[in-house]
Amino acid sequence: MVAKHHTRRALLGSAVAAGTLTNIPARAQVSGAGRPRLRLGIIADLSGPYADLSRPSEVCARQALEDFNVSARGWDVDVLVADHQNRADVAVATARRWIDQDGLDALVEVSTSATSLAVNTIVREKNKVFLASGPGTSDLTGAQCSPNTIHWVWDTAMLARSVGSSVLRQGGDSWFFLGADYAFGHQLARDTTAIVQGGGGRVFGSVFHPFPGTTDFSSFLIRAGSSGAKVLGLCNSGADLITCVKQAREFGIARRMKIVGLLTYDTTVHSLGLQEAQGLQIAATYYWDLNDRTRSWQARVQPKTPKLYPNMVTAGIYSSTMHYLKVVADMGVAEAKLDGAAVVARMKAMPTDDDCFGPGRVREDGRKLHPVYLLEAKKPAESRHEWDMLKVVETLTPEDGFRPISEGGCPLVRT
Template sequence: MALTRRQALATTLGAAAGGSILRAQAQTGGGSARPKLKLGIITDLAGPYADLNRPSMACAQQALEDFDTAGRGWDVEILLGQHFDKADNAVTIARQWFDREGVDALLDVNTSATSLAVSAVAREKNKPLLLSGPGTTELTGKQCSPNTVHWTWDTYMLARSSGTAVVRRGGTSWFFVAADYSFGQQLVRDASAVVEARGGKVLGSSFYPFPTTTDFSSLLVRAKSSGAKVLALGNAGADMQNCIKQAHEFGLNRSMTIVSLLTYDTDVRVLGLEVAQNLMTTQAYYWDLNDRTRAFNARVKPKTPELWPNMANAGIYAQTLHYLKAVADMGIPAAKADGAAVIARMKAMPTDDDCFGPGRIREDGRKLHPGYLMQVKTPAESREKHDVLKLLETVSPEEAFRPLQEGGCPFVKA
């Protein structure tokens, strides 16, 4: 079932106001004795990251289909709610869904502040919280929870993978332009530490008010005048796109290596290769990475034909599929009764899916898989509009993600 923009907005607005339900898979008939699951996604389809989030429902649907929930005799519903980038909205929706709608698990809450707030609610209600979109390392650090899994990426992984490889390629001096909230601040801290540990230098940084800034010219002029070899962007979505456009207009891409610490291939297609070419970025998934990623993309793209899934959307697919495997292993009644037990079962089972391949979930809830340093192709290198990235380097899970002992997760034994 393809989800149009109008349908998505109508559903999310309705859910935020009181719990409108969108069925991600048609039911197959039967009576009240059929096993039932109700899942939820809390996201944002109106702000600067809207287009990045739109394929999420399609990916959750694909997980249901690939696991054949209908053939197993399960009835599964997915609710879609919109938090408008406000933590209190996300908390209100989560509480209503757990208390009134009978939601059994949340499949994503896609920003750092909202996910940390909802993590506390999920732990209080003993419900599974599976996160793909947020970047904060606190989810597997001091604010880790036995009810939470953090899939796909975090700021440490992006900064470590990009910073290490770019310094190694000669990018030894950096200037940062970043959004002035927890996400942007953490990216700059993590990347600065990696650059300096590898012998590079940070020559400066500029933070801008989020989400009210659209003109980045003065920040980019400061970056150019710093003499740094690398312009690193600690932002995402429309902000990142505007930075790249304006940097292209000023010719910064001819004098500096531009590294986006969070770019999705969705962004590159919006920008176009003429503007974005040679941009470096780290990905955890890309549709054309291997035969398995291409097979997944072929299955899901009829549901989202224009906005093909990015790595965060792919994470929703993979974590939903692994959750369903754990539920099947435990039995639906036991899974519905104890969210922490579901998470424990997910950690005990090896992961394997077409988006990320084989992997595992660590004790602190961190999902481990390789990172991929990639570069935007030139127009001459691209075969078609979705062919936008090429692989430069593969980073092992152990090298990409923060070591377990450095996170400070309180329920993990030393």
């Protein structure tokens, strides 16, 4: 029997009023006698500056359910989705309600640094599972690491080590940072400063813009342009980064400084267009055209998100959900639901492998390890179609791309 459920239009309408979106699919309402049920949650920016980055999140989680064939295993799986509005209090309230009232088993995404750090504490307190793909803060595997949390895709330390060191090698030895005024922006500037100064470069200053809501970056860009630095390091992302790049070109700053988007997704390159983005180098852990496995996965998921290709974050939601499902199958659903920390421990013990990231592993501090790719935006003439945007210029091993475990200060790490 299929229970009555809300239409997606009605859910979106109520979400605007309530500040959250909960989407429980019709299939998940069918519960035969003795059928185990899992509930997964995604809390992301669905209406703010990172909305385009987050929109394929639910599609990618559901692709994992399809590829793992949960229905044939006799499982019922709900996917709950909410907009945190870039507010930590909204994210915490949503997580608490889902865990206390709706029986949530695992959060497979909380998409920004400030919201993820707030939710990280709740998940540990409630002994559930938190798989984070979108947050940048390296504190999730550092001072605030948790036995219930795995940080899956990237972090600020990875971006600093890969992009920062690459630009430094190319002669970019003096920097000025412009970033978003919250945990992610500040930590990315700090991490990259350490790399630049450690490599013999200098940092001439930094300035942070209010987040979210800034649309005029002129005063920040003028300050950066007058600093005398060779490199403008942008410690923001999404719509903010796009606007910064466009305004920097309008004001002529791009002629005097090398603009580096320290967190630039392929989605962002697409929004900029290759005419604006050509030559831009970015660091990523996933791109749809890396190899046969990524191209095969893209072909499966693309009909479900025709206007936006998944980026490394939403691909990470697929990857982490797949690994979680493998561990739940190994442990048994009933046992897995009892102890989130035990599930995460088993996820660390079991090697990872999926079509988006290939073989990998989860480190003791909760850091998921996989290669890091330095990609360069193609010239318009090199592109075969609108999403053929990037080419690989360098591949870093997980050990070279991510912060050494000894430097993170995670209290879970045995010394």
